[in-house]
Amino acid sequence: MTSSVGTAPAPQLRDRTGISDRFKWNLTDIFSDWTAWQAAFESLDRKIGEYAALQGTLSQGPDQLLTAMRLSDDIGQLTYKVWYFASLKYDEDQRDNTINARRQQVQILFAKANQASAWFNPELLKIPLATIQQWMAQQSELAVYRFALEDLYRQQEHVLDDKGEHLLSLSSRFASSPHDAYAALSTADITHPTLTLSTGAEVTLTYGQYRAILATNRNQTDRATAFNEYHLLFTANVNTYASLYNAVLQRDWFLSQARGYRSTLEAALHGNNIPPAVVHNLIESTKASAEPLRRYHRLRKRVLALENYHSYDSTIPLVDFDRKYPYEAVLEWLPASVEPLGPAYQRQMTEALNSRWIDVYENPGKRSGAYSAPVYGVHPYMLLNHNDTLDAVFTLAHEMGHSMHTILSNANQPFVYSAYTIFVAEVPSTLSEALFLEHMLAKATDERERIVLLQHAIDGIVGTFYTQVLFADFELQAHRLAEEGRPVTAHGLGEIYFNLLQAYHGDALDYDDLARATWARIPHFFSTPYYVYQYATCFASSAQLMKQLTTGSEADRMAAIERYLALLESGGSDHPMTLLQRAGVDLSKPEPVAAVAEQLDSLVTKLEHAIDALNGRPKT
Ligand SMILES: [Zn+2]
Numbered sequence: 315m316t317s318s319v320g321t322a323p324a325p326q327l328r329d330r331t332g333i334s335d336r337f338k339w340n341l342t343d344i345f346s347d348w349t350a351w352q353a354a355f356e357s358l359d360r361k362i363g364e365y366a367a368l369q370g371t372l373s374q375g376p377d378q379l380l381t382a383m384r385l386s387d388d389i390g391q392l393t394y395k396v397w398y399f400a401s402l403k404y405d406e407d408q409r410d411n412t413i414n415a416r417r418q419q420v421q422i423l424f425a426k427a428n429q430a431s432a433w434f435n436p437e438l439l440k441i442p443l444a445t446i447q448q449w450m451a452q453q454s455e456l457a458v459y460r461f462a463l464e465d466l467y468r469q470q471e472h473v474l475d476d477k478g479e480h481l482l483s484l485s486s487r488f489a490s491s492p493h494d495a496y497a498a499l500s501t502a503d504i505t506h507p508t509l510t511l512s513t514g515a516e517v518t519l520t521y522g523q524y525r526a527i528l529a530t531n532r533n534q535t536d537r538a539t540a541f542n543e544y545h546l547l548f549t550a551n552v553n554t555y556a557s558l559y560n561a562v563l564q565r566d567w568f569l570s571q572a573r574g575y576r577s578t579l580e581a582a583l584h585g586n587n588i589p590p591a592v593v594h595n596l597i598e599s600t601k602a603s604a605e606p607l608r609r610y611h612r613l614r615k616r617v618l619a620l621e622n623y624h625s626y627d628s629t630i631p632l633v634d635f636d637r638k639y640p641y642e643a644v645l646e647w648l649p650a651s652v653e654p655l656g657p658a659y660q661r662q663m664t665e666a667l668n669s670r671w672i673d674v675y676e677n678p679g680k681r682s683g684a685y686s687a688p689v690y691g692v693h694p695y696m697l698l699n700h701n702d703t704l705d706a707v708f709t710l711a712h713e714m715g716h717s718m719h720t721i722l723s724n725a726n727q728p729f730v731y732s733a734y735t736i737f738v739a740e741v742p743s744t745l746s747e748a749l750f751l752e753h754m755l756a757k758a759t760d761e762r763e764r765i766v767l768l769q770h771a772i773d774g775i776v777g778t779f780y781t782q783v784l785f786a787d788f789e790l791q792a793h794r795l796a797e798e799g800r801p802v803t804a805h806g807l808g809e810i811y812f813n814l815l816q817a818y819h820g821d822a823l824d825y826d827d828l829a830r831a832t833w834a835r836i837p838h839f840f841s842t843p844y845y846v847y848q849y850a851t852c853f854a855s856s857a858q859l860m861k862q863l864t865t866g867s868e869a870d871r872m873a874a875i876e877r878y879l880a881l882l883e884s885g886g887s888d889h890p891m892t893l894l895q896r897a898g899v900d901l902s903k904p905e906p907v908a909a910v911a912e913q914l915d916s917l918v919t920k921l922e923h924a925i926d927a928l929n930g931r932p933k934t
Pocket residue numbers: 712716740743
């Protein structure tokens with residue numbers, strides 16, 4: 315989310331009590347009141363105690379294992395309700411200390427639950443897998459847990475003996491130091507410069523202001539100044555950033571070697587059973603599909619009438635547009651947009667929109683941003699801060715995609731498989747946005763709106779796909795330096811980053827030397843290595859599914875819808891690659907990335923036509 319730069323006063327927020335109940339979520343679907351919550355909290359506490367008491371019983375046989383699995387399910391289900399009632403209530407107004415205290419009480423209980431269940435994995439894994447498989451053959455109710463149990467054995471491949479695990483656990487205290495130091499250097503200890511804009515206005519250049527200038531300021535010199543000043547902040551300490559990043563790389567390589575992985579990438583992907591070839595394929599296929607990205611930037615340069623076109627020119631809107639999208643209107647458009655997914659899906663979405671599952675408007679103290687909260691045994695809740703902008707409308711489409719995933723998964727899976735992994739999670743949310751875009755484009759009455767819609771969609775592809783793959787490529791190349799015992803320097807990291815920028819953008823961009831330090835300002839590199847590629851794989855999966863859902867013969871489309879709904883219904887019942895393969899997406903092949911490039915290419919063509927039409931030129 316970006317805010318506009320300037321001195322306009324923030325709009326007066328409505329008090330929560332002044333907002334009609336229709337636009338506020340109804341948490342009594344979880345518990346009628348705090349007394350009921352308290353009773354559930356105490357019941358949860360008791361069950362956690364009962365679970366701890368099961369320690370030492372597993373080897374007695376299938377009945378004991380089933381008892382432990384079922385009690386764990388019970389605890390899990392109750393946990394969703396107890397946690398979310400307090401947490402959602404807290405997000406309504408985070409200034410409320412009493413509710414914050416209750417929320418923290420649940421967090422303390424979680425820590426207790428973790429301790430109380432720590433015995434389970436080691437005790438289970440002492441029993442040979444063959445024995446467990448025999449038990450599952452005898453006891454059909456235990457067989458429900460087959461995938462969950464067998465996956466624990468698969469994960470076991472890289473678990474060390476007690477002595478080794480103890481040693482590694484001792485290292486965990488300093489493993490987070492590079493990120494802690496990064497956060498201190500880039501946030502706590504940073505002094506943001508003051509910038510004088512061409513209008514004479516003075517701005518303190520925080521990250522938010524930097525983004526806002528790039529996204530709203532029509533003066534290129536102002537954008538250039540903001541870019542330079544912001545990157546100089548990181549260039550000033552670039553050797554320190556490089557040495558902190560080297561610590562991240564060395565830690566990852568140390569842990570990978572200690573656990574017997576051949577590479578840091580293999581270690582990072584093992585949890586979800588993703589073959590490293592998926593990331594290599596993603597990177598190679600994307601680099602080979604950069605032409606539509608370059609086309610887009612060349613078009614922008616022409617429309618914005620810029621002599622030179624830099625990375626800081628890449629987010630400014632192509633046209634001015636301030637249409638408002640009232641929430642009431644969206645309530646009709648959204649179910650209409652998912653018509654390709656069938657009437658049952660539409661009905662379910664209409665119910666989700668009209669049953670007080672959504673907290674719509676901003677109020678003082680409310681948590682910012684947006685999310686979908688999967689409250690198992692009740693229904694998903696959605697938090698929004700709807701402000702009638704186009705961004706807000708797409709945010710709702712996005713969160714609704716997550717919520718429909720939750721609804722279908724919870725309705726079709728036993729509790730143990732109801733939660734889905736991040737590797738699949740962003741598929742329905744981005745597909746929901748893509749369907750909504752199609753609907754809005756078909757409805758758009760003027761070229762200006764069409765241009766804004768197309769730019770919104772294209773910027774989404776650039777940001778969630780191309781940029782994330784570039785980041786993944788950078789992480790992989792940087793980690794290889796550590797794996798191959800080569801030096802890690804600020805100069806070397808800058809070279810990797812700069813070469814990647816050029817490999818993606820070719821001659822469509824004028825390059826700035828300061829962009830070499832960009833890697834130093836990406837917090838994900840320091841906090842969660844090898845994480846962001848998942849946004850890109852989700853996006854590619856969604857693009858290929860969108861293609862299957864909306865093109866081809868009637869029979870092909872019907873089959874694609876069935877496969878897609880089956881994916882949502884499958885929750886976390888298997889490894890994500892397997893689930894996606896069943897839905898018709900093979901991430902080890904170049905097709906999903908090709909679908910993204912095709913989608914982008916067609917959107918850029920539509921954008922070209924809309925711009926020509928706005929300028930009174932005939933479509934070519
Ligand atoms: Zn999401």
